[in-house]
Amino acid sequence: MTATTFSSREFNQDAGRAKKAAKRGPVFITDRGRTSHVLLSIEEYEKITGTGENIVDSLAMPNAAEVEFEPPRISGNIHKPASLP
Known part of the structure; x- marks a missing residue:
């Protein structure tokens, strides 16, 4: 796993390169x-959060x-009038 760092300017100019880097490891922006x-790739995110299944599967x-x-x-009689103060 390789971590990569992009400045926000670099990220904005080349998001495609950042997405490719995210396949190899986390990309810090x-x-x-600071x-x-x-x-993260969706696979890494699902590993971290444990959300590999959707709600229907769960x-x-x-x-x-x-x-x-x-x-x-x-x-x-299961219906009762409401008791309002």
Whole structure:
């Protein structure tokens, strides 16, 4: 993994070169000599954050049919008038 540094001016002038560098490792972008941003490939970002799956994949339950669930039946008057102060 190779870290690369671009000034914000260099980054603005050649974002394509920065994206290519991000494939090899993080790209640090400086503003007035101080690091202000980091550019990562999406693969690196997903590794760091653990977000390789989308929300649908994360919520999917492949064994949902095997889960036993019998909700209780509600009877009687379930609606009440609101009590406002």
